[in-house]
Amino acid sequence: MMLHRLLSGDFPRSRILALALLAIVAALALAPFLFPGARALNVAATICVFVVLVASYDLLLGYTGIVSFAHTMFYGIGAYGIGLTLHSVGPTWGAVFMGLTIALLLSLALALVIGLFSLRVKAIFYAMITLAVASAFAVLASQLSDFTGGEDGRTFGVPELLRPGFRLVEAEVFGTAINGKLITYYLVFFSALALFLLLLRVVNSPFGRVLQAIRENDFRAEALGYRTVVYRTLANCLSAVVATLAGALMALWLRYAGPQTTLSFTIMMDILLIVVIGGMGTLYGAVVGAALFILAQNYLQALMKQGSDALVAVPLLANLLHPDRWLLWLGVLFVLSVYFFPTGIVGKLRNLKRS
Amino acid sequence: MTTTTPTATADAELPRLRLDTPPLLVLPILALLALPLVGSFPTWVTLTVAGLAMGMMIFIMASGLTLVFGLMDVLNFGHGAFVSVGAFTATLVLLPMQGWMQADSVLLNLSALGLAIALAMLVTGALGWAFERIIVMPVYGQHLKQILITMGGMIVAEQMIHVVWGPDQIPLPLPTSFRGVILVGDAAVEKYRLIAVAVGLVVFAAMFLVLNRTKVGLLIRAGVENGEMVEALGYRIRRLFVGVFVAGSALAGLGGVLWGLYKETLTATMGGDIMVLVFIVIIIGGLGSVGGCFIGALLVALVANYTGFLAPKIALVSNILLMVAILLWRPQGLYPVAKR
Numbered sequence: 068m069m070l071h072r073l074l075s076g077d078f079p080r081s082r083i084l085a086l087a088l089l090a091i092v093a094a095l096a097l098a099p100f101l102f103p104g105a106r107a108l109n110v111a112a113t114i115c116v117f118v119v120l121v122a123s124y125d126l127l128l129g130y131t132g133i134v135s136f137a138h139t140m141f142y143g144i145g146a147y148g149i150g151l152t153l154h155s156v157g158p159t160w161g162a163v164f165m166g167l168t169i170a171l172l173l174s175l176a177l178a179l180v181i182g183l184f185s186l187r188v189k190a191i192f193y194a195m196i197t198l199a200v201a202s203a204f205a206v207l208a209s210q211l212s213d214f215t216g217g218e219d220g221r222t223f224g225v226p227e228l229l230r231p232g233f234r235l236v237e238a239e240v241f242g243t244a245i246n247g248k249l250i251t252y253y254l255v256f257f258s259a260l261a262l263f264l265l266l267l268r269v270v271n272s273p274f275g276r277v278l279q280a281i282r283e284n285d286f287r288a289e290a291l292g293y294r295t296v297v298y299r300t301l302a303n304c305l306s307a308v309v310a311t312l313a314g315a316l317m318a319l320w321l322r323y324a325g326p327q328t329t330l331s332f333t334i335m336m337d338i339l340l341i342v343v344i345g346g347m348g349t350l351y352g353a354v355v356g357a358a359l360f361i362l363a364q365n366y367l368q369a370l371m372k373q374g375s376d377a378l379v380a381v382p383l384l385a386n387l388l389h390p391d392r393w394l395l396w397l398g399v400l401f402v403l404s405v406y407f408f409p410t411g412i413v414g415k416l417r418n419l420k421r422s
Numbered sequence: 423m424t425t426t427t428p429t430a431t432a433d434a435e436l437p438r439l440r441l442d443t444p445p446l447l448v449l450p451i452l453a454l455l456a457l458p459l460v461g462s463f464p465t466w467v468t469l470t471v472a473g474l475a476m477g478m479m480i481f482i483m484a485s486g487l488t489l490v491f492g493l494m495d496v497l498n499f500g501h502g503a504f505v506s507v508g509a510f511t512a513t514l515v516l517l518p519m520q521g522w523m524q525a526d527s528v529l530l531n532l533s534a535l536g537l538a539i540a541l542a543m544l545v546t547g548a549l550g551w552a553f554e555r556i557i558v559m560p561v562y563g564q565h566l567k568q569i570l571i572t573m574g575g576m577i578v579a580e581q582m583i584h585v586v587w588g589p590d591q592i593p594l595p596l597p598t599s600f601r602g603v604i605l606v607g608d609a610a611v612e613k614y615r616l617i618a619v620a621v622g623l624v625v626f627a628a629m630f631l632v633l634n635r636t637k638v639g640l641l642i643r644a645g646v647e648n649g650e651m652v653e654a655l656g657y658r659i660r661r662l663f664v665g666v667f668v669a670g671s672a673l674a675g676l677g678g679v680l681w682g683l684y685k686e687t688l689t690a691t692m693g694g695d696i697m698v699l700v701f702i703v704i705i706i707g708g709l710g711s712v713g714g715c716f717i718g719a720l721l722v723a724l725v726a727n728y729t730g731f732l733a734p735k736i737a738l739v740s741n742i743l744l745m746v747a748i749l750l751w752r753p754q755g756l757y758p759v760a761k762r
Contacts, residue, residue, distance in 0.1 A: 134569045184746075191497045191565050192709075195701040196745075202698045203739045210738055332694070336577060343570060387585055395581035402574040405567055406560060 073264060075271040079351055081416040088351060091358045095256060099249050100241050106365075112252055114361045115259040116317045121341045122266050122353035123309035128339075129348035130270050131302045132282035136335055137181065137197035140204045141174045141307040143329035145314025147208065148173070150221045150324025158224035163319070170311050178307035182300035205330040220325020229254070229319065255316050262309055267350055269305065278302055279348075336394075337364075340401050346411025355412050360397075368393055445717055445756040452721065456728045467609035469727045475615035477723030478622020479684065483677035484700040484707075484715050485629060486670020492646040492710025492759055494663045496558055497565075500572040501674055501700070502693030503579035504546045508675025509682030509692065510587050511545045512538040513594060523597045531597035542679045543672040549579075550671025554664055576694065583690040592688040618680055625673065626716055633712065642666060646710055646759055702741050706748045708755025717756055721748075 079085040091114075094101065098111035120142055127133045148170025149163060156162035177200075185196045208215050215221065225247075227233055233247035269275055280288040281295050289295050318324045328334075337360065345356020368390040375388040387395070408415050453470055460466045487501045515538035516523060522534040557575045561567040596614055603610040633639035644652045645659050653659050674693075681696060682688050703722050707714025725744050730737040748756065 128566075132566055134566060184749075191569065192705070194499075194569050195497075195705055199698055199702050199705075199742060199745065203742050206738045210735070336573075339570065339573065389585075391589060392581055392585060394577060395585065398574050398577035398581060402557065402571055402578065405571045405574065409567070 075264075075268045077267055077271045077350075079413075081413075081419065083419070084351060084355070084413060084416040087416075088354055091354055092260075098256075099252055108248070108252060110361060110365050112255050112320045113317075114358050115255050116313050116320070117337075117341065117357040117361055118354050119259045119262045119266075119316070120310055120313040121338055121345070121357050122263055122350045123306045123313065124338050125342050125347065125350060125353050126266060126270065126278075126302060126306045126309075128342055129346075129352070130275060130282060131278045131299060132285075133186070133299060133303065134191075134194040135197045135303070135306075136194060137177075137201040137204075138306070138310055138338055139330055139332070139335045140197075140201040141178065141310035142314040142317075142334070143204070143208065143324075143326075144170050144174045144177075145311035145316075146318035146324040146329040147215060147221075147314075148311070149315045149318040150223055151215065153223040153225065154216075154221045158226050160226050163226065167312075167315055170315060171308060174307045174311040175304055178304045179300065182303040183296070186296055186299045186303065201330075201335070202332070205326060205332070208330055209326045216325065218326060220323055220328070222323045225251070225319060225322055251320055255320050258312070258316055262312060263350070263354070266309065270350060274298070274301075282348075340397050342411075343401055343409075344397075344404050344411055346413035346415075347409065349410070349413045352411050352413040359412075363393070363397075442757065445714070445752075448756075449717060449720055449724070452724060452728075456724075456732075459732055460728070464607065464609035465731070467606060468611060469731055470724065471611045471615050471619070473724035473727035474720060475612075475618040475622075475684075475723075476727065477720035478619050478626075479677055479680045480696070480699055480703055480723060481622055481716050481719035482625050482680065483674050483696060484703045484719055485625070485712055486666075486673040487700060488704040488707065488710055488715045489642070489646075489666050489712060490663075490670050491704070493642060493649070493659075493666055494562070494645075496562065496568055497709075498553075498558065498572045499569055499697070500553065500557070500574075500576035500579065501670075502695075502697035503576045504550060504671045504674035505678035505681065505693035505696060506583055506688075506690055507549055507579060507693075508542040508546045508678030509594070509688050510583055510592070510678075510690075511542040511675070512679040512682060513587070513592055513688065514538075515541050516594060517592075523595070526598050528599045531599045535597060539676055539679050542675040546675025546678070547668045547672035550668045550674075551664065553671070554667045558667075580690045580694065587690075594682050594686055594688055596683055596686065614684065618684065621676075621680065625676070629712060638662075638665075699741065702745050704755075706745055706755055708752075708757040708759060710759035711755065711757040714755055714757035718748075 079088055095111055095115060099108055102108070102111070120138070124135075124138050127135050127138075145167075148166040150166075152162045152166030152169065156165065181197065181200060185193045209218050212218075224230070228247060229251045230247040233250075234245065270278070277288065277293050277298050280291070280293070281298055285295050288298075314329055317329065321328065341353065341356040341360045344360065345354070346352025371388050371393055372390045375390065378388060404411060410417075456469070457463070457466050460469060483501075483505055487498060491497050516534060519534045519537075522530040525531065553575060557571055558568065561571055600614045600617060603612050604616070605611075631639075633643060641652060641657055641659075641662055645662060649659050652662075678693065681692065685692065699722060703718040704715055705718075706721065707716070707718035722741055722744060725740050726737060729740040736743075752758070
């Protein structure tokens with residue numbers, strides 16, 4: 068019953084999927100104890116943030132049928148909001164909240180303006196406009212270097228509690244020091260969990276149903292009396308706000324905000340790939356997709372390197388397997404999944420059960 | 423285009439579409455307004471020529487995209503890949519033929535360049551055909567999937583460029599006789615920019631003539647207005663569309679070669695980067711309109727050049743501001759296509 072409340076009645080509806088989700092959540096919850104080492108913890112934190120980021124994008128793409136290329140812009144606003152205020156004001160909690168507030172307001176305003184301006188027309192129009200705005204924003208962030216630190220970005224100090232040097236208790240628990248890094252990780256983890264459950268609540272609310280109706284047939288939804296522009300804009304704003312929060316979490320975790328980690332077009336592509344491969348129109352897809360993708364990003368490349376080294380004699384093939392070319396294979400996977408399983412991994416798993 | 427030619431044998435002159443002039447006037451007004459702001463006449467000439475050259479190149483890249491959209495309601499987000507592929511293909515000719523490129527003879531330079539362009543257009547045309555067959559065909563009429571799938575196609579194409587040509591930037595120097603400047607009065611004008619303007623004008627004129635004076639052009643324009651009707655009259659609009667897609671891709675390849683020589687370094691992402699400008703241009707011009715695309719491209723490039731000189735910080739967002747201004751004036755773009 069409580070589980071029902073918690074998941075907003077939207078169960079995984081597939082035993083394998085449920086197991087996979089449980090495994091992912093458990094692994095993330097216990098990551099600092101299960102996988103010692105800075106790199107593994109970094110991968111875990113990145114997965115947490117990306118789950119939220121991708122889920123918020125899925126609210127647009129999968130649930131409302133809007134293609135936006137400005138999602139990294141909002142993500143970046145979150146990261147820069149935290150980064151720049153902490154950099155200039157100093158590492159206090161007040162600055163964190165101030166930065167967060169400024170970032171949220173800015174995101175909300177931008178999302179509202181872009182939405183009202185271009186969501187009246189077709190999906191394709193919105194996609195182009197967001198692409199233009201987001202790229203202008205990225206250029207702006209890297210050019211106004213006095214303010215944003217340019218290409219180098221800004222590193223900054225975080226409040227005492229979150230610093231790696233800080234110890235909550237002197238003793239080690241299960242061989243892991245309870246330090247600021249660990250606290251930051253759990254801050255990221257629980258915030259991500261809360262945001263994810265919130266999004267799950269939203270998409271299963273009457274509001275979420277209207278969004279899906281708009282995705283299926285916006286003309287009919289309009290005819291039923293729903294103002295599609297209003298709903299689309301609201302979805303856009305909500306998604307922007309959650310993306311901003313995800314960006315803020317990422318900045319707190321990395322103690323750094325820069326164009327490469329937040330605003331680059333590569334990240335936008337990553338988000339698109341994760342949503343489509345995980346499964347559009349189901350938030351669980353974001354969890355499965357993000358976990359697989361980030362793991363692949365961090366560990367698959369080593370595998371590809373081995374393959375590339377083994378084939379060094381064959382010129383073109385070695386290049387094809389070069390670790391930097393992993394995006395090629397993901398691109399192919401992306402195209403194939405749009406064709407053959409538009410509902411992604413989650414849809415595939417759910418269908419398995421039915422057939 | 424806004425003018426139509428009446429069929430030859432009609433008894434009475436068909437009523438001509440009235441020429442929609444205000445958008446045409448925007449360009450000269452903009453250029454004239456910039457003159458007092460820039461201050462010195464020679465600088466203004468240099469800036470204007472630079473803007474026109476850039477605009478022509480953008481137009482060449484954008485024209486295919488807007489036609490494809492107008493004709494078949496397909497927006498190809500992977501169009502930028504053709505630009506990159508075109509530029510990189512040109513290196514296959516230009517780098518081995520360094521001798522011809524560096525020779526101090528206009529003829530040798532031109533033939534090397536012509537060969538490169540021909541090869542680039544051939545390759546991108548073929549690639550466009552394959553792209554249409556494999557990537558776009560299964561998703562006609564589904565906008566969401568089109569955006570996703572063409573984006574995916576672009577990732578794959580960009581990565582394939584890395585596979586074939588390696589991950590590094592490739593320098594692509596201009597042929598000897600196109601380097602340097604010509605002095606017009608006090609104004610210094612780069613030779614290559616004049617060439618770009620000339621090529622752009624030739625492409626525009628050719629396109630204009632094909633669209634307005636030939637049967638194929640008539641069918642294309644009819645298809646943009648109402649595809650079903652053209653089909654009902656017994657023409658195979660599918661075949662027409664494939665032709666336009668291939669031609670548009672080949673033009674993107676041509677634009678890629680010109681753009682690559684202009685930048686003098688090639689990166690695999692150059693096509694993707696320029697796509698942002700291309701999208702702004704076709705939105706400003708009105709989706710599906712070639713004439714609007716031409717004016718839009720020149721506008722975007724001129725504004726970028728003027729603001730780049732007058733207020734470099736604003737130049738970064740000048741395109742967006744221009745787009746917002748135009749859309750406030752004409753929400754469907756300068757020359758809206760009737761269907762939409």
